[in-house]
Amino acid sequence: MNILILGSGGREHTFAYKIAQSTKCDKLFVAPGNAGTAEIAENLDLNPIDFAAVANTALEKDIKMIVVGPEDPLVKGIVDFFKNDERLKDIQIIGPSGRGALLEGSKERAKEFMAMYDIPTAAYESFSFESLEAGKNFLETLKPPYVLKADGLAAGKGVLIIDELEEAKKELENMLSGKFGAASKKVVIEEFLDGIELSVFVLTDGKNYKILPTAKDYKRIGEGDTGLNTGGMGAVSPVPFADDELMGKIEDRIVKPTVRGLQEEEIDYKGFVFIGLIKVKGEPYVIEYNVRMGDPETEVVLPRIKTDLVDLFQKTWEGNLDQIDVEVDERAATTVMLVSGGYPESYQKGKTITGLKEIDNSIVFHAGTKKDGEEIVTSGGRVLALTSFGKDYKEALKKSYQSAEKLQFDKMYFRKDIGFDLS
Structure with missing residues (x-):
């Protein structure tokens, strides 16, 4: 079968390395890929979050399986996009639906899920700009260091661990004021776990x-x-x-x-x-x-x-x-x-x-x-x-x-x- 990997990093090169070894893979594509993937697959100049372009390419190249490397297309709903299109629904796309991807797309959602199913995690509360003062008060109930997490995707940079209470209060305000853009419109504050x-x-x-x-x-x-x-x-x-x-x-x-x-x-x-x-x-x-x-x-x-x-x-x-x-x-x-x-x-x-x-x-x-x-x-x-x-x-x-x-x-x-x- 023809297989498409979405992404351009080391993770995607590793997927390509393993998939290229499979007897079931006829033709392998990576979009957009890098110099390493180009040696074992065909790189495609394609943006993984341009779902229409991905879909057209999948049909044009007779793609039977898509492996989604990064989180962004998953959180934005690429699996649902394919599943809801009659022409695309039989393509085997590896990744969760948009609802499933919220476990990464929203820190608050992940915490609520863990609480619902008694999964051990740090104690937490979540706050928006409207509840900024409540957030500062919550910080005062915790021992340092203080853990602040942007609720949404922030390219791996949305988590701050701060030793001083006043600095933590200031950073909470900065985050809720847009330090990480839309990702920190809501902030999860949680207890620090030492291990x-x-x-x-x-x-x-x-x-x-x-x-x-x-x-x-x-x-x-x-x-x-x-x-x-x-x-x-x-x-x-x-x-x-x-x-x-x-x-x-x-x-x-x-x-x-x-x-x-x-x-x-x-x-x-x-x-x-x-x-x-x-x-x-x-x-x-x-x-x-x-x-x-x-x-x-x-x-x-x-x-x-x-x-x-x-x-x-x-x-x-x-x-x-x-x-x-x-x-x-x-x-x-x-x-x-x-x-x-x-x-x-x-x-x-x-x-x-x-x-x-x-x-x-x-x-x-x-x-x-x-x-x-x-x-x-x-x-x-x-x-x-x-x-x-x-x-x-x-x-x-x-x-x-x-x-x-x-x-x-x-x-x-x-x-x-x-x-x-x-x-």
């Missing part, structure tokens, strides 16, 4: 589910988890502290009630549930839901899955996910992100990347790259992800760092301490 984070990925057809390999990513730009938040500077899979006891708690207390909630609310959900978790004194709590795979976690999770990804997606679409097993590579996988100098603030693009052909011990996933004549140049903040396997995460990381030393572009930066908190 260690991990991510659990679930593939579900709305009633059956498969728990995929765990991962832990590293968001801060600086070593020792300091500095500004980024889209992610690296990841490790599996998570060493996610033992059978913890995973049992996660499945029973979080995964099962989440899927049950989708069923009870009759939400059309055929895709990924990415559960951001924190382990506090041995107990798991949900920080947030995402309704797609994470990036850079995809770069360590998918390479470990041996099962044909297209088979998995077909069974998901059909509602028969219980009829297939997920086989996982026992080796550890790690990825290290190479980013542009200045990221996550201002940075320059168009820097020539050298050394790509020298990499033989890692998989290179392109994130922010494009072709410029015969050269490959930077086109984003996160540029390349270097994924390696090893008997444990330390061996895998050693390979990723050896590969990083072979690559070069102007002002290239990467964290040298991925996994620092696991030993």
Whole structure:
């Protein structure tokens, strides 16, 4: 079958890498893609949130399956758009409906869902500009640090963790006054949970589910988890502290009630549930839901899955996910992100990347790259992800760092301490 992947980052290159290995994939397209996807698929100059253009292309290219990488098209309702068009409804589109995507599209909705199904999470309240003073009063009832979350999508930048009460009150006002645009018209304030984070990925057809390999990513730009938040500077899979006891708690207390909630609310959900978790004194709590795979976690999770990804997606679409097993590579996988100098603030693009052909011990996933004549140049903040396997995460990381030393572009930066908190 012909398959289309929507998106342009490292996550989408990883999807392309796995789907291209499937015997069921005849022709693979990525829209808009990057220099890496161009090597294994046909890139299409297409905006993933231009649903009419995506639909016309799907019909023109005889697309039978669409894999939606980023959250924006899902929250904006691409699944509903296809399902409600007689010409498109049989295309197997992997992702939740707009109602399902609200679990990521609205922090308030996610919190209400967790409360409804007794899913453990931090205590919270949500506020609008009209209830600003009530929000400030609520902050006074909490212990520092204070967690403020924009209700809507803010490109991964809508969460603030603040140590001082007066600063938290000021930032609450700034957010409700439009600091993150429409995304922060409403703000969720929640108690701070002190623990260690991990991510659990679930593939579900709305009633059956498969728990995929765990991962832990590293968001801060600086070593020792300091500095500004980024889209992610690296990841490790599996998570060493996610033992059978913890995973049992996660499945029973979080995964099962989440899927049950989708069923009870009759939400059309055929895709990924990415559960951001924190382990506090041995107990798991949900920080947030995402309704797609994470990036850079995809770069360590998918390479470990041996099962044909297209088979998995077909069974998901059909509602028969219980009829297939997920086989996982026992080796550890790690990825290290190479980013542009200045990221996550201002940075320059168009820097020539050298050394790509020298990499033989890692998989290179392109994130922010494009072709410029015969050269490959930077086109984003996160540029390349270097994924390696090893008997444990330390061996895998050693390979990723050896590969990083072979690559070069102007002002290239990467964290040298991925996994620092696991030993």
